Amino acid sequence: MTQIPSRDVLKAQAKRLRADLGDKGTDMTHAAALETVAHQWGMRDWNTLAAKADVNAVQWYPGQRASGRYLGHPFKGVIKAAQLASSGFWSLTVRFDEPVDVVESEHFTSLRQQINVTVNAQGESPQKTSNGQPHMIVGPE
Numbered sequence: 001m002t003q004i005p006s007r008d009v010l011k012a013q014a015k016r017l018r019a020d021l022g023d024k025g026t027d028m029t030h031a032a033a034l035e036t037v038a039h040q041w042g043m044r045d046w047n048t049l050a051a052k053a054d055v056n057a058v059q060w061y062p063g064q065r066a067s068g069r070y071l072g073h074p075f076k077g078v079i080k081a082a083q084l085a086s087s088g089f090w091s092l093t094v095r096f097d098e099p100v101d102v103v104e105s106e107h108f109t110s111l112r113q114q115i116n117v118t119v120n121a122q123g124e125s126p127q128k129t130s131n132g133q134p135h136m137i138v139g140p141e
Contacts, residue, residue: 004041005088005121007053012084013037060090065141068123070115072133073100076141080114088121094138 004010014033021028028036031046038049060082067076081093099111117136119125125136 003088003121004049004052006059007050008059009084009088009121010034010037010041010049010053060092066094066138067141068136068138070094070096070100070112070117070136070138071102071129075100085118089126090119090121092117092119092138094136 011034014030014037017036018028018030018033034046038044038046041049043049043052060079062079062081064079064082065076066079067074069075075094075096075098077094077096079092080095081091083091085091093114093116095114096112099113101109102112103110115136117125117138118127119136119138123136123138124134127135129135
């Protein structure tokens with residue numbers, strides 16, 4: 001089953017739906033947009049969807065301190081940019097306090113101070129390394 005994102009993500013989805021329909025000449029109330037989003041998620045109404053929304057979903061914002069693992073390496077840093085993408089995913093720009101070596105080789109290194117990454121509401125990237133671990137696991141510091 002697909003994890004339901006936070007209420008804020010769902011409300012933003014309803015707001016975009018209402019704006020898109022308005023641009024095409026179809027007026028919709030905010031309440032109707034919320035009900036439509038609930039139906040799109042397979043729920044009978046907004047209250048049911050809101051009750052099942054992921055209340056533990058992290059909301060990312062610029063300036064937020066973060067820590068976690070990137071390509072298996074621990075890091076601490078700051079979120080420089082955060083944008084809600086689609087389906088509850090976030091596009092983040094993370095600046096590490098200390099550069100992270102992104103190469104697993106004895107012969108050379110490739111240090112990164114800043115990266116762009118997509119993560120879900122729980123802070124895990126959908127992309128995985130060859131050993132099955134997410135490229136990025138990030139959370140508030």
